[in-house]
Amino acid sequence: MDFDVETWVKLAAYTGGGIAMGFGAIGAAIGEGYTAAQANLALSTNVKNSGSIVKNMLVGQAVAESASIFALVVAILLLFIDVPVPSLLKAASLLAAGISMGFGAIGAGIGSGIPGGDACLGIARKPEMAGRFTTTMLIGSAVCQTPAIFAMVVALILMFMNFGQGSLHLNWAAHLGAGICMGFGAIGSGIGSGFPGGKACLGMAEQPEASPRLMTTMLIGSAVCQTPAIFAMVVALILMFMKFGNAPLHPTWAALFGAGISTGLAAIGSGVGGGMAAGASCEGIARNPETVGKVTTIMLVGQAVSQTPAIFGLLVSFILIFKTFPESYTLSAAMALLGAGICMGFGGIGPGIGTGMTAESAVRWVARNVEHAGDLMRTMLVGQAVSQSTAIYAMVISLVLIFVV
Amino acid sequence: MENLGKIHQLIIPLFGYKITINLEVIIMTWIVFVVLIIFGLFASRKKDILPRPIQVLGEMIVSTFYQLTEDALDKEMARKYSPLVCALFMFLLLSNWLGIIPHLEEPTKDLNTPLGLGLMGFAIAHYAGIKSKGFKAYAKEYFQPMFFMMPLNLIGELSKIVSISFRLFGNIMGGSIIILVVSYLTYSAVLPPLLNAFFGLFVGTIQAFVFTMLTLVYISVQVK
Numbered sequence: 001m002d003f004d005v006e007t008w009v010k011l012a013a014y015t016g017g018g019i020a021m022g023f024g025a026i027g028a029a030i031g032e033g034y035t036a037a038q039a040n041l042a043l044s045t046n047v048k049n050s051g052s053i054v055k056n057m058l059v060g061q062a063v064a065e066s067a068s069i070f071a072l073v074v075a076i077l078l079l080f081i082d083v084p085v086p087s088l089l090k091a092a093s094l095l096a097a098g099i100s101m102g103f104g105a106i107g108a109g110i111g112s113g114i115p116g117g118d119a120c121l122g123i124a125r126k127p128e129m130a131g132r133f134t135t136t137m138l139i140g141s142a143v144c145q146t147p148a149i150f151a152m153v154v155a156l157i158l159m160f161m162n163f164g165q166g167s168l169h170l171n172w173a174a175h176l177g178a179g180i181c182m183g184f185g186a187i188g189s190g191i192g193s194g195f196p197g198g199k200a201c202l203g204m205a206e207q208p209e210a211s212p213r214l215m216t217t218m219l220i221g222s223a224v225c226q227t228p229a230i231f232a233m234v235v236a237l238i239l240m241f242m243k244f245g246n247a248p249l250h251p252t253w254a255a256l257f258g259a260g261i262s263t264g265l266a267a268i269g270s271g272v273g274g275g276m277a278a279g280a281s282c283e284g285i286a287r288n289p290e291t292v293g294k295v296t297t298i299m300l301v302g303q304a305v306s307q308t309p310a311i312f313g314l315l316v317s318f319i320l321i322f323k324t325f326p327e328s329y330t331l332s333a334a335m336a337l338l339g340a341g342i343c344m345g346f347g348g349i350g351p352g353i354g355t356g357m358t359a360e361s362a363v364r365w366v367a368r369n370v371e372h373a374g375d376l377m378r379t380m381l382v383g384q385a386v387s388q389s390t391a392i393y394a395m396v397i398s399l400v401l402i403f404v405v
Numbered sequence: 406m407e408n409l410g411k412i413h414q415l416i417i418p419l420f421g422y423k424i425t426i427n428l429e430v431i432i433m434t435w436i437v438f439v440v441l442i443i444f445g446l447f448a449s450r451k452k453d454i455l456p457r458p459i460q461v462l463g464e465m466i467v468s469t470f471y472q473l474t475e476d477a478l479d480k481e482m483a484r485k486y487s488p489l490v491c492a493l494f495m496f497l498l499l500s501n502w503l504g505i506i507p508h509l510e511e512p513t514k515d516l517n518t519p520l521g522l523g524l525m526g527f528a529i530a531h532y533a534g535i536k537s538k539g540f541k542a543y544a545k546e547y548f549q550p551m552f553f554m555m556p557l558n559l560i561g562e563l564s565k566i567v568s569i570s571f572r573l574f575g576n577i578m579g580g581s582i583i584i585l586v587v588s589y590l591t592y593s594a595v596l597p598p599l600l601n602a603f604f605g606l607f608v609g610t611i612q613a614f615v616f617t618m619l620t621l622v623y624i625s626v627q628v629k
Contacts (some may be wrong), residue, residue: 223607230579233579312568378625392557393557
């Protein structure tokens with residue numbers, strides 16, 4: 001079989017299209033299922049208002065679907081894309097576009113199902129506020145879509161930007177790294193920003209007069225838990241637009257791959273963790289609206305700490321991108337750099353979720369026990385520091401792999 | 406698109422060393438200083454029992470951060486540290502907001518600014534810790550829970566500087582890169598003002614608050 005450049009481009013476009021739609025279908029399906037499940041639960045408690053519950057369920061599902069519609073659009077574009085000047089670099093970009101959109105849609109799909117389902121439960125409890133629940137649900141789900149939109153922007157840039165012909169040198173690795181980084185980096189933030197949306201809907205059912213406060217807290221909480229996705233997008237954009245000059249091909253390609261993996265994977269845990277803390281703060285404010293100041297402060301501190309693994313991932317990525325490595329044709333040098341990225345990436349997932357759990361329960365209990373807010377915060381920080389230490393071990397090993405090995 | 410990650414630097418050769426000065430960052434930082442000083446003068450000039458709007462704004466900021474400091478530390482220490490906390494927040498807030506004005510750049514977009522502030526917070530926290538507990542009790546904490554955990558505790562403490570400064574830097578620089586790329590792709594139509602409002606005003610405010618609160622929390626963890 002003869003593999004010329006055009007065949008490679010077609011191959012990459014079809015593979016990328018398959019990845020985009022295949023993985024992109026996962027999240028939305030789960031999210032819609034959750035919405036439908038909660039709608040059933042809501043119907044069983046309040047059969048009289050079945051009409052508005054079903055209507056809300058359908059609207060919620062339609063919003064949750066949009067993540068996979070983004071994936072569908074990118075997949076169709078990839079299948080029928082017409083590349084004017086085929087090059088191997090374009091092939092890498094198309095594959096990366098598929099990876100970015102496919103994985104990037106998972107989190108947003110799951111996350112935006114949560115407000116939809118919880119809004120149905122809210123309508124069952126307070127049918128007269130159906131309009132407000134639908135609005136809150138729409139805003140909450142729209143915020144969840146942001147990471148998927150980031151992923152789509154990166155995918156479209158990769159597909160349609162003209163990066164110049166023939167400059168294959170290193171840019172292929174950078175483009176694939178960018179796709180991986182944005183795709184995985186969007187998962188956590190997408191799932192995480194669903195929690196505050198859902199809890200805000202439930203909270204409004206419990207405490208309707210606190211609705212404006214709940215809406216503000218929801219927006220602040222989900223904006224902060226988007227930070228890991230923003231980090232992933234920054235690394236992806238730097239990787240795409242950087243000029244590499246005369247950097248040696250070996251082992252720099254592994255460093256660029258590693259840079260993508262490091263921030264992309266480390267952002268998953270931090271995104272989910274930040275979302276858990278934000279969800280608990282909405283729950284807490286609904287329980288006791290007077291505590292809004294303390295709850296928000298502790299939520300922000302807890303989220304900030306649970307973002308630390310993503311920041312370590314960002315640091316490792318920056319070192320991998322901007323450090324110049326001496327030319328070496330041995331495989332071990334390349335594998336050390338790739339290993340550094342993988343180590344920090346996977347090492348960051350657990351601490352992000354773990355510290356998020358700590359923050360979640362601390363924030364929840366502050367609302368019930370506001371006079372002990374100081375003690376709760378201190379316990380939270382000490383506990384988080386211990387669970388953070390695994391991320392620090394991962395960072396130490398990554399830095400050793402980069403600078404010593 | 407060529408502006409991505411470009412920094413204007415003044416490089417002065419001096420006895421074989423090169424002194425690099427990021428001119429733009431310094432100018433922008435001075436703009437923030439000047440605005441803050443003017444605000445302070447206007448807020449405290451002609452103090453009255455019936456305050457004018459600008460005095461109300463000043464009093465509101467000061468009292469909010471005094472209250473936050475008092476919650477985290479105690480009353481006596483709050484008198485000492487609340488001016489720092491309040492000034493830090495106002496500086497960061499204006500710095501993060503500066504980017505929405507055309508031709509001006511956020512000083513916090515350059516890693517040197519957040520890193521400097523992070524180091525400052527770190528040094529102050531440890532100074533406060535040594536002062537309130539005494540050096541022996543302070544040093545003893547590094548050998549908890551076991552003596553061989555000392556290197557890890559040390560790295561954990563140092564990683565706080567990394568996380569606090571990279572959080573601010575990543576958010577502000579990330580926002581400005583996203584605005585740049587989207588403006589380029591859409592030929593600056595429709596979207597950039599909304600993005601500026603989100604990344605400049607909203608995220609900028611939250612990140613300024615988070616940075617300030619974390620500095621305060623680091624102090625309070627060392628003190629207690």
